[in-house]
Amino acid sequence: MQLDWLLQPLLAQLNTGVLVLNDQHQIVFFNQFIARRADKRLEHTQGQLVYDVFDDLPRAWLQRKLDGVLSLQAPAFSSWEQRQYILKLPHLRPLSSDSLYMAQNCTMLPLTAPDGVSHYVCMLIEDATDAYVYQLQLQQSMAQLELANRTDGLTGVYNRRYWQQQLGYEVARAVRYQHSLALLLFDLDKFKQLNDQYGHQGGDAVLVELSAVIGALLRDTDLLGRYGGEEFGVVLPETDLQGAVLVANRICKAVAEHQLLFNGQTLNVTVSIGVSSYKGQTADELIQQADMALYNAKRQGRNRVVAWQEPAEVYLKQVK
Amino acid sequence: MTDFQFSEEQRDCLQELVNVAMGLASDKLARYLNTLVHLQVPAIKLVKTEQLPEHFADRHQQQSVTMISLGFFGDQGLRGETIMLYQLENVGVIAKLLGYSDDDSSEAEMLTDISSVLTTTFLNGLAEQLDNSFSYAAPRILSSRDKHFAEKLASTAEQWQLALQVDIRYQLTDYSFNCDMILLIPGEAVLRLRLILDQILASF
Amino acid sequence: MALNALICDDSLLARNQLKKSLPAEFDANIVTASNGVEALATLRSQEIGLVFLDLTMPELDGIGVLEAIKADAMDCLVIVVSADIQPEMQKRVMELGALAFIQKPASAAKLADVMHKYGLI
Structure with a gap:
């Protein structure tokens, strides 16, 4: 059975772009897929350099690829993931994609004419716009998921798991670069009374608003996280004890002066803050020390800042 | 269970075919890069796929591998x-x-390019030795800067019955680098390959 | 008296391929070696007239063997049979005193051609 007649209609109907170049990178053939999308006619462009016919080709890159295929007689590939497109062609889903151009997978194959000496490169161009669009959607969802994974649902500050992980990284950085590092732990004073008086909604509103007030006082590199119910922590990279106490006092004052409105009533709240700073401890020890300082701040009457100090007996032992 | 082992003669035969294929590939590369590629005997080893992750974990300990x-x-x-x-x-x-060095190619693009050049020139040579010809699928990056690379290799290797491990060292006049190439071949193709090797062996 | 010829290749297949491809009229005792070190030992202990030498081999490669033959001024002819067909490599081999370079797998016609040219058959 004679099959030659198949070739023309197949090439014309094929949902893949076929572009054939000679060893000088001049156009020998392209099929209807390319002709229609690029709005070019084969008979007008045959024999011209591919770079002159198609605008915006990545010329240096394509030249090297084509030369490689010709001299090694081995195929080359390009994926939309690395280079979104080679030929700037429109795609058929203008509504579902925010990209103007067709994402493409391209295979470049070496071809030799029956004479055995004329070499060509055949570029097969496949439309990968669907995959590209799905990938974009996936990335967006992943980014949202990651954000959700590290933030506290109520207050929008970092959650405990993420905050503690970051503290671990900051301790490692402090060790490596010999930077200073400090930690604040603070607690809303008499939060239980607040909840009893205004209900959980009132307590929640206070937590949300104070997170915003305190967040605004911090640097971009400081890490504010919700450690427990009404307990929060701040990691202060490249800050020594003195600096940390300054920041803590600023927070203490700002909270005490802030007037909070809930259901038309003004609430006044205060915080107690414990401060510790890095001197070779582990992340857990830093938290423990700040927690002990926080406990002392509560005991000394609340609405104040206390920095952790080494217990006297340890100090004495070291002196001996 | 089918036995996918190779006899020493079959292994030797395959090693020689690989050797010739490497020769053809390095000749093409040398002409393409306009320099001399120094080839060492590629050590080929037939290994069970389940051993691969362990082997490479040892070999690439503490280094990021792509x-x-x-x-x-x-x-x-x-x-x-x-x-x-x-x-x-x-x-x-x-x-x-x-x-x-001087354009905007991404690292991923560069690596897929290099891999397709190195593998297709080699495989074209091997196909020639086997009186066959290969067509290729586009290269894929399986992992990059990935700590769980051993797991990925394990899950990839699981689908295959035989792995032919070829350690390649390309050394050029001014630079040298080495990379590992692993050929993974499914069971029925292993049997086919052994038949072809036996035919070659029988003719000598 | 028949000539002693040494075939040096690390691959059994390659040695057999070569043996089989040698011209029928080539009258020689064939001995074999599977790396450069073995080849040199044979060359130093026996009277070898002709060596078919592979290049890429473990222990000592073909280039090392050629250098030793040259350094010791051994009286033998060398035909290199190798898969490493880069022009630079062929040039280097010839500079080290090889008679000819034959691409692997060695064809009977090419072998006969070269051996005829140098009066070995």
């Missing part, structure tokens, strides 16, 4: 997958070799 896979298909049921493993500190050297 894995690039490329599938190939030939006539008579010969098919398989090659995996190239690069250590990232090598990447810059390879890029310089192939003249990638």
